[in-house]
Amino acid sequence: MSPPVCNEPILRFAPSPNGRLHLGHALSALTNADIASAMQGRLLLRMEDIDILRCTPEFERSIHEDLYWLGIGWQKPVRRQSEHFAFYRAALDDLIARDLAYPAFLTRGEVKAGVAAAEASGDIWPRDPDGAPLYPTEERHLDPSTRRQRIAAADRYAWRLNMEKALAEIRSAQAGALCWDETGDGEKGLIVADPAAWGDVVLWRSDAPSSYHLSVTLDDAAQGITHVVRGLDLFHATSVHRLLQVLLGLPAPAYHHHRLLLGPDGRKLSKSNGDTALSTLREGGASSADIRRLVGL
Template sequence: MPDTQPVFRFAPSPNGLLHLGHALSAVLNHDTAKAAGGKFLLRIEDIDKTRCRPEFETAIFEDLHWLGLNWEQPVRRQSEHLDAYATALARLDGMGIVYPAAMSRGEIKAAVAKAEAVGRSWPRDPDGSPLYPGQERESSARERADLIESGRAYAWRLDMQKAIGLLGDAPLTWIESGAGPSGEDGIIVADPAAWGDVILSRSDAPSSYHLSVTVDDALQGITHVVRGRDLYHATSVHRLLQSLLGLPEPLYHHHRLVLGTDGRKLSKSNQDTGIAAFRSAGHSPEDVRALIV
């Protein structure tokens, strides 16, 4: 990586109120950027219009300002850059490694249940979801065109095996300064195949998390990705897309998660751990920082 000014980012989705886990990630990015003489960017990941709402975006700004954070302007909103994701998808399509797929979640679940009923073990991704069956992977050009023209809901999926085949013999890796689920750091060998044929775009949503975050990090010049450990395994997909699209490779740091009393990672639906709730209860920003450091 060339010697350049470090650039960090915090990229929440405005689909709920920020909680202590978000506070940890935002503070780490902000404070590390400032200590390194770098930039701290704020990105609003608002592609999902069914869940993202303006009032939650306003609350994000209020919570972060209250915590004493400041960021570069302008704020990037994914909804304002859909053409960038479409261009990236078109490039992947030109490589022959994406295909339209119309199986619904219910149909996938039924296919998995049928296979497991006869004793087959169905592979699952690192998050525990069954891999896509892939029946449409070998569809003809005419069948794909018919699907797109039919008006049926469909997704563009990455043909994972074909995509990996374009990488050559060199191992796909990333540099990790945090820690994975088992404490691993240093040079990590990526395993994108573990995710199967991931979704890159849907007919009702112009980009998936995997595609948009990869494109955004490159276009914003992000040099350091600091985020929760729950996204550690997703880095394999992001490194694959970076390699395919010729995008720069950031350094990665996956930090610990802030867990609730039940031992699970926090959810935006749990208002008791919301930053706004602490503010309303009379706590100070220093109190919140003390809870997450």
């Protein structure tokens, strides 16, 4: 894939239209818009709507309304992930052909039970940076005939990246560590990526086409994104994105992971926090200037 050739900065705001935007989204959207303006660059809007059951046109329209109210403009057209499943599948097929991805059949319940049994016996099960147990690795070595039989029997499965083989390919293809340039609110400078901390990540789900890791990496390259500005909750996931960029021959943008807004419980805001929804605040009489103050800008 040849990404667009462009010398100007290109940023993107990429919400999922599965709920209404809240103050945390406002912080991210405004930060993107402010940085794009300061750099005299362009801001794009992407709808990350892979979850076609929960993402709706109504929520997309509400996102447009909220952004217009905040005074944020973007270059048309809007990119919708639901319109590019074949594009993501082609990249997955490339990884499969290179034996870097494998079908994983274990259910969440089976993984949970296996982890519980291992920990009950005194083993320490590795966990990813978000605290979730890593997926077991034995299916990496499942023989091809068994895989074909299970697929033919309509067993549910997801495609996962074989992290061990992927890292081996990276080591043979480049000298030095896998890194990214970071200018955000946490660590800064050249960050050494650690994709192994995530284990065999999902690339294509059984219940939804593609996955966040695969689609966001491909979209950023397809849209020529030069600067990815997003929340600190995705800081560590950048390690996986950098790995996929190298495996798929994609350019590496610069990254800026900004601070998060936290709720009273100390957790980042979610779409279930109705009292922080921008539409609710607007209906209550708040102005766009009030929102900037509320998010600390």
